[in-house]
Amino acid sequence: MFDRDTGGASIELRALTKHYPGQPAPAVDHVDLDIPAGELVVFVGPSGCGKTTTMKMINRLVEPTSGEIRIGGEDVLSLHPDELRRHIGYAIQQVGLFPHLTIGQNIGLVPNLLGWSAAKTADRVEELLSLVNLEASAFHDRYPRELSGGQQQRVGVARALAADPPVMLMDEPFGATDPITREHLQNEFVKLQKQLRKTIIFVTHDFEEAIKLGDRIAVLKERSHIAQYDTPANILANPADDYVAGFIGADATLKRLALLRVADVECGQQPGSANLPQIAADASLREALDVMLAHGTDRCGSPSGVLTYGALCEAVGTEPAPAPRLQSVGSGSTPVRTAPVPDAARGEAVGT
Amino acid sequence: MNFSEYVVSRWDTLSLAAGEHALVVGVAIGVSTAVGVGIGLLAHDLPKTRGISLAISAAILTVPSLALLTLLIPITGLGWGSTLVALTAYAFLPIIRNTVAGLRGVDASMVEAGRGMGMSRTRVLLKVRLPLAWPLILTGVRVATQMLIGIAAIAAYVDGPGLGTQIFEGLSRLGSVNALNATLAGTLGIVVIAVLFDLFFFAVRQLTIPRGLRVRS
Incomplete structure (x- = not known):
């Protein structure tokens, strides 16, 4: 049949x-x-x-x-x-x-x-x-x-x-x-x-x-x-x-982002990636964003290189945002992103 | 003559009466189970037929046994015939009601799964609904049996078989030597039969209820 x-x-x-x-x-x-x-x-x-x-x-x-x-x-x-x-x-x-x-x-x-x-x-x-x-x-x-x-x-x-x-x-x-x-x-x-x-x-x-x-x-x-x-x-x-x-x-x-894998995105080779928080190749981009937010950084290291916040924006087809301004808080060296997530990143997809 | 001497001296009569008592109940239950479960299987999904069969079997049960037995005499005569017919008729309500309740109580998802896999309506009825309803059906048969054992004693009134004869004899000769012994022998005999039937149903239950329904979740 x-x-x-x-x-x-x-x-x-x-x-x-x-x-x-x-x-x-x-x-x-x-x-x-x-x-x-x-x-x-x-x-x-x-x-x-x-x-x-x-x-x-x-x-x-x-x-x-x-x-x-x-x-x-x-x-x-x-x-x-x-x-x-x-x-x-x-x-x-x-x-x-x-x-x-x-x-x-x-x-x-x-x-x-x-x-x-x-x-x-x-x-x-x-x-x-x-x-x-x-x-x-x-x-x-x-x-x-x-x-x-x-x-x-x-x-x-x-x-x-x-x-x-x-x-x-x-x-x-x-x-x-x-x-x-x-x-x-x-x-x-x-x-x-x-x-x-x-x-x-x-x-x-x-x-x-x-x-x-x-x-x-x-x-x-x-x-x-x-x-x-x-x-x-x-x-x-x-x-x-x-x-x-x-x-x-x-x-x-x-x-x-949850539908896309880290492995699907071009990761540029950059020096110093070993010091970045790491994400697995088969993790989703949503998880990568989570790692970035959790560490207060706009990039994380993957097995194939460095995954940037800009790459996430590109992956969902939004204009790569101007590089988020980073400023030091006090004398500490941890960079903190103060720029809000650009509206474009939330997308017109919401339909509002 | 005390009670044990009475039982020993009348053993032949008593054991024969007890045997007949059990037999007439057994035959009546067998017939009404076959017919009642059959009616339940046919009627469980037909609201009208279901309503009518339940109403009729309930109506029968409201007729006093003495009256029913008497009314049957012109049709089935004295003795075994009327006794069997009356007992069979009385057993219908618990059996049909439990069969219908059991079959209808089966979880709708089981029926949907069965139909969705390509089992025909009849196959779902016999392979899914019936096995799942079986514990409840068996309970109905057991309740009916206990009821019939008691009612069968009244059948002595129309010259029916069983231990009722002993009880009626005692009643009619109240105050005479063995009146109390006769009534007591009849009553205790009936209790013994009831216990034996219950043991029988316990065994049937253990043997026929699917293991999957008895395991703990």
């Missing part, structure tokens, strides 16, 4: 509409969207904007009132819903592991529905457990209630990946975990997706999460109208309207 170019299959939505009987307005109104194969697209928007409904129409847990859905060119509405869903991975916030089945049985559910042999299913379960960093021998025969929230989420992702579906739908899969576990799971998931290149629709109301995970972000308004559909960097740099800008918040430029 579905043509597959890469790990994933493309998804096309055409005039997709859901109008619940008895409601004055449609919950989802004529959504058009193209999702390229192998990309992770985040639907982000406030609660009740129809993002989950839009996603659930793709595996037909919600039947569309009108419109078209194509996965890998194939018309989804002509397929049997149960058969369709066996080829689309599905992970939800509450995880929904079956407590009466072992972890192994939970992960092997879809392969069983698809009629895989017991041996093939067992191999796949083992492979998936190690893919989500759970030791197969320790977890295979345990029950969901014996696992922590984070471990359950990983099993949930493994279960969604079980039959190697080209398309995955994820509804706030990390939403119910504590912030530390959540960040950990997000980082693991980014790595996993780099390797698998599935086509993923990921629903969240957390814009930070959207920036972190998405190849593209669809910012949705009420009735699932698409306010903007672009890469995280482009949305942060050029929000389409006040609505999108409001969603980004007042720190768009900082968020853009």
Whole structure:
């Protein structure tokens, strides 16, 4: 089922509409969207904007009132819903592991529905457990209630990946975990997706999460109208309207810095860099700025040279500010920057 | 004749009555469990059918047992027939109610996950809802059983089987030599049967509730 170019299959939505009987307005109104194969697209928007409904129409847990859905060119509405869903991975916030089945049985559910042999299913379960960093021998025969929230989420992702579906739908899969576990799971998931290149629709109301995970972000308004559909960097740099800008918040430029790595920026070789605070090459520019602020300096040392405040400005496309005036406080030799961060550095992106 | 002498001298009669008492309750519970769980499975998601079946089974339970047994005589006659029908009918409410509550009480996220993975409605019902509802269903059956053991004693009134005969005999000959012994033997016998049934259900519970539901979180 579905043509597959890469790990994933493309998804096309055409005039997709859901109008619940008895409601004055449609919950989802004529959504058009193209999702390229192998990309992770985040639907982000406030609660009740129809993002989950839009996603659930793709595996037909919600039947569309009108419109078209194509996965890998194939018309989804002509397929049997149960058969369709066996080829689309599905992970939800509450995880929904079956407590009466072992972890192994939970992960092997879809392969069983698809009629895989017991041996093939067992191999796949083992492979998936190690893919989500759970030791197969320790977890295979345990029950969901014996696992922590984070471990359950990983099993949930493994279960969604079980039959190697080209398309995955994820509804706030990390939403119910504590912030530390959540960040950990997000980082693991980014790595996993780099390797698998599935086509993923990921629903969240957390814009930070959207920036972190998405190849593209669809910012949705009420009735699932698409306010903007672009890469995280482009949305942060050029929000389409006040609505999108409001969603980004007042720190768009900082968020853009967070998307860039120290290694991505030209670092000039300068003498004396050994005395500067150091930053790792795979740290983000936001972390570099933090180091500079913390040390009251406008430069820090990276493995490839010296990273300057001006380089950060260039990286986010603002005019490199006039070199901040440095003045000595008292007789101390520590330079302190007194110049305020130029307005340009906060960017027009805020839309104010 | 004291109580133990009475039990020894009437052992054959008493043990036969106790056996029949347990049998009639067992058969009635078996039938009403099969039918009641079936009704629960069919009706749990149909508001109208669910309402009607719960209302009917509740109405049956409000009919006094003496009256129901008497009303059944023209249809099923004296003895086993009327007893079985009445007991089966009385067991429906706890069984259907717990089945419906158990099936409907299953976390919506489990059902969504199951449907989202491509399990059919029937498969979700039998492989997810039923196992998760099973502890509650079993509790319903157990409550129904305890109730029927008591009601079965009344069946002696329509010449039904069981230890009720002893109790009625004692009542009708109040003041005579063995009146108290007969009533006491019948009552204690019923208590013993109730305890044995409870042990049976404890064993069934241990054997049939999935291990994953018993582990500590």
